[in-house]
Amino acid sequence: xxxxxxxxxxxxxxxxxxxxxxxxxxxxxxxxxxxxxxxxxxxxxxxxxxxxxxxxxxxxxxxxxxxxxxxxxxxxxxxxxxxxxxxxxxxxxxxxxxxxxxxxxxxxxxxxxxxxxxxxxxxxxxxxxxxxxxxxxxxxxxxxxxxxxxxxxxxxxxxxxxxxxxxxxxxxxxxxxxxxxxxxxxxxxxxxxxxxxxxxxxxxxxxxxxxxxxxxxxxxxxxxxxxxxxxxxxxxxxxxxxxxxxxxxxxxxxxxxxxxxxxxxxxxxxxxxxxxxxxxxxxxxxxxxxxxxxxxxxxxxxxxxxxxxxxxxxxxxxxxxxxxxxxxxxxxxxxxxxxxxxxxxxxxxxxxxxxxxxxxxxxxxxxxxxxxxxxxxxxxxxxxxxxxxxxxxxxxxxxxxxxxxxxxxxxxxxxxxxxxxxxxxxxxxxxxxxxxxxxxxxxxxxxxxxxxxxxxxxxxxxxxxxxxxxxxxxxxxxxxxxxxxxxxxxxxxxxxxxxxxxxxxxxxxxxxxx
Numbered sequence: 451x452x453x454x455x456x457x458x459x460x461x462x463x464x465x466x467x468x469x470x471x472x473x474x475x476x477x478x479x480x481x482x483x484x485x486x487x488x489x490x491x492x493x494x495x496x497x498x499x500x501x502x503x504x505x506x507x508x509x510x511x512x513x514x515x516x517x518x519x520x521x522x523x524x525x526x527x528x529x530x531x532x533x534x535x536x537x538x539x540x541x542x543x544x545x546x547x548x549x550x551x552x553x554x555x556x557x558x559x560x561x562x563x564x565x566x567x568x569x570x571x572x573x574x575x576x577x578x579x580x581x582x583x584x585x586x587x588x589x590x591x592x593x594x595x596x597x598x599x600x601x602x603x604x605x606x607x608x609x610x611x612x613x614x615x616x617x618x619x620x621x622x623x624x625x626x627x628x629x630x631x632x633x634x635x636x637x638x639x640x641x642x643x644x645x646x647x648x649x650x651x652x653x654x655x656x657x658x659x660x661x662x663x664x665x666x667x668x669x670x671x672x673x674x675x676x677x678x679x680x681x682x683x684x685x686x687x688x689x690x691x692x693x694x695x696x697x698x699x700x701x702x703x704x705x706x707x708x709x710x711x712x713x714x715x716x717x718x719x720x721x722x723x724x725x726x727x728x729x730x731x732x733x734x735x736x737x738x739x740x741x742x743x744x745x746x747x748x749x750x751x752x753x754x755x756x757x758x759x760x761x762x763x764x765x766x767x768x769x770x771x772x773x774x775x776x777x778x779x780x781x782x783x784x785x786x787x788x789x790x791x792x793x794x795x796x797x798x799x800x801x802x803x804x805x806x807x808x809x810x811x812x813x814x815x816x817x818x819x820x821x822x823x824x825x826x827x828x829x830x831x832x833x834x835x836x837x838x839x840x841x842x843x844x845x846x847x848x849x850x851x852x853x854x855x856x857x858x859x860x861x862x863x864x865x866x867x868x869x870x871x872x873x874x875x876x877x878x879x880x881x882x883x884x885x886x887x888x889x890x891x892x893x894x895x896x897x898x899x900x901x902x903x904x905x906x907x908x909x910x911x912x913x914x915x916x917x918x919x920x921x922x923x924x925x926x927x928x929x930x931x932x933x934x935x936x937x938x939x940x941x942x943x944x945x946x947x948x949x950x951x952x953x954x955x956x957x958x959x960x961x962x963x964x
Contacts, residue, residue, distance in 0.1 A: 504532055507539055520826070520903070541696070542703045546794035549700055557769050558795045561596035563760040565771040566752050568598045575601055580786060583811060584893055584917045588788055590807060591915055595790045595800040597753040599915075604748035605783040606920040608896070610927055612730030615723055615743040616642060622713045622745075623649045629659040629775065631712040631758045635705070635898070636724035637664045639673035641733060643725050647676065651683035660685045663761055665706045666692045668724070688765045704794045707898050707909040709743075710758050715777040718751040719743055720789075720912055721896055722885045729883075737850045738880030740931065742819075742924075744896050744914055748781035753789035757912060764795075785919030790895075793910035801899050801913055802906040806832045808889050812841045817888040817928050819846040821881065822853075823860040824902035824958075830866065837870040846931055849876040852883075855957060856902075862958035865951070868940040875935035882931065885913070886924060894921045 511524050524543055528535035546552055557563045561570075568575075570593040577585040577599065588599040609615040623630060623646070630653060637643055654660040662680065664672070666689050680687050691701040711719040721743030727733045729741055746754070755775050763769045792800035809816060809832040816836060823845070825833075837843050845867070851857030864874050887895040897913025899905045916924075 500532075500536075503536060504528065507536060511539070511543070537697060540698045541700070544700050546700060546704045551764075552795060555764055555767070557763055558760060560797065563763065563769070564596055564756050566756065566773075566776040567596075570596065570598075575599065577601065577786065580917055581892075583813075583890070584786070587804075587808060587811070587893060588786055588915065588917070591788055591790055591804050594798075594804055595792065595796075597756070597789045597791065599786050599788040600748070600750040600753075601786055602784055603779070603781060604746055604750040604785070604787040605781050606785065606787060606916060607745040607747075608920050608923040608927070609721070609743040609745060611739065611741055612642070612723060613732050615719070615721075615741075616646070616730055618745055619711065619719060620646065620649060622711070622717050622719075623653060626653055626658050626713050628714050629661070629712075630714075631661050631710065631755065631775075633663040633706075633708055633710040633758055633761060634724050635665045635668035635707045635709065636726055637669050637672055638724075638726040639671075639676045640727045642727050642730055643672070644676065646725055647680060650685055651680060654684035661688070661758075661762065662686065663688045663690055663706070663758070663765065665690045667702065667705050668707075688762060690761065690765055703908060705909050706761060707905070708757070708761070708791075708912045709898055710754050710912065712751055712755050712758060712775075715755060715775055716747060716751060716779045716781075718746040718754040720746070720754060720898075720914055722883050722898055740877060740880060740882040740884055742884040742886060742896055742927070744916075744920065746787065746914070748779050748783065748787075750787040750789060750914075751779070752776055754912075757789065757791050760791075761910070783919060786915070786917040787919075788915040789912060790897075790915055791910075791912050792899075792906075794908060795910075799906045801897075801911055802826070802829065804915075805829065805887060805895070805899075808887065808893065808895075809833060809836050812836055812889045814841065814890045815888075816841055816843045817886070817891075817925075818844070818901065819882055819884045819886040819928065819931065820901040821848055821883045821885070822856050822900045822902045823847060823863045824856060824904075825863060826903045826906055829901065829906070830863070833867065833872065834870050837867075837872050843867075843872045844875065844928075844932070845872060846875045846877050846882055846928070846935055848881045848883075849878040849935070850881045852881050858954050858957040862954040864938060865943065865954070868938065868943055874938045875932055876938060877931060877935045879934040886928065888921065888924055888928065891925055892921060893917050894924050896920075896924065 508528060511521050524539055527538060574589050577588055592598055609618060630650065632650060650660050650662065662685050677687060690706040693699065693702050696702045709720055709723060723729045723741045723743045728735045728739050731738055759770045790801050790804060806828060833843060847860055867874060885897055885899050894916045895913045899911045899913045905911050
């Protein structure tokens with residue numbers, strides 16, 4: 451009885467205290483409401499919160515290990531327009547490697563995802579027959595990006611524009627017997643896109659394993675109805691980093707820009723082209739579209755397979771290293787082939803750093819074709835240093851832009867490079883989307899990597915390093931493209947309207963974040 455009484459008294463006490471607390475809150479609220487302006491208090495609260503957030507972001511940017519040139523645009527935006535600056539930074543400026551989706555994917559780190567290739571320290575293959583320069587570059591690439599060089603066991607075919615690429619791709623898809631791995635930044639639901647996607651669906655219905663990765667932002671305009679049909683056909687469709695709300699979400703910034711196709715483990719495609727009408731000049735479009743893709747047959751396809759499954763693992767949390775996807779091939783073809791990857795998950799800017807090494811070690815010539823030229827300070831310094839060392843440098847940029855703002859940044863860099871006697875050509879025929887680097891006419895890179903900061907450290911990219919094969923074809927195509935171009939005269943360029951130069955100069959400040 452006494453125990454129950456104490457229990458009941460405790461309940462009454464708790465209820466009484468709750469009632470008293472409720473009355474106290476009401477009293478305090480009424481006091482504040484009567485004697486203070488609530489709008490003033492709420493305004494003070496939000497201003498204080500904003501200032502604290504501004505200081506935290508400012509200090510965070512200042513203390514980051516990034517180069518000053520990368521920090522400057524963010525600090526300028528924060529200073530002159532704090533609200534916009536905070537919004538943009540929380541959306542585009544935060545680190546990918548600090549995100550939860552990256553930290554819960556341990557196999558993305560370093561070379562953990564590579565299971566069917568030699569490790570960098572596993573007795574580097576003797577490449578001395580190709581010369582000290584090429585041997586050093588390929589071994590360095592192995593240590594930097596982890597994928598091994600493949601010697602004399604991979605056939606390379608350079609494909610100019612969609613007119614050559616798409617027929618080859620369709621034939622390879624039709625010939626697939628076991629599996630197809632298909633990954634692109636853009637897959638449109640236009641004539642060319644539907645044609646290729648329907649082929650993939652047909653193969654899936656035949657029993658071929660088809661895995662397809664598309665980027666949520668790059669393929670944002672792709673028909674939902676088409677994608678529904680893809681899923682219903684048996685194709686395993688993965689949409690890279692879906693965006694549910696664009697603001698304060700780093701998913702919108704870090705995009706998968708890679709282009710990869712693997713057919714039965716023995717044939718692969720990679721390069722600059724996506725799946726859309728504009729890449730195929732046999733289809734009427736607003737302007738001529740120049741691009742380059744390469745077809746690989748042989749052992750180097752293993753690297754494309756591994757990279758595809760790395761992106762697959764990132765999006766699904768399922769890691770695949772089944773021997774089924776890595777068959778032994780017996781193709782013999784003289785030459786070196788190596789896949790290089792980079793992205794915001796990388797320890798450093800792998801492709802950019804390899805490009806720096808290649809540029810700074812060039813002895814005679816550097817040939818570049820790029821759709822966008824918003825270089826980071828490291829790349830700009832390397833090119834200027836090479837030019838000052840007497841290396842002949844030629845760069846082809848678009849005559850017709852596809853992105854007006856980025857084209858203004860490209861023009862700003864043209865001004866800088868012309869002052870170093872770099873030869874720059876406008877591709878008058880239209881828009882050149884190919885991403886090509888050729889060093890001393892013996893070493894080349896072809897891939898998805900643009901000569902800008904976004905490709906260097908923000909987007910997921912892939913390129914193929916070539917020596918001994920493919921390079922001669924790329925050289926011939928580069929010379930042919932020069933015939934379709936006009937060299938920019940430095941004196942005429944300097945006489946452009948003052949306002950034009952001013953606008954380009956302003957835009958160049960933001961090159962690190964464009």
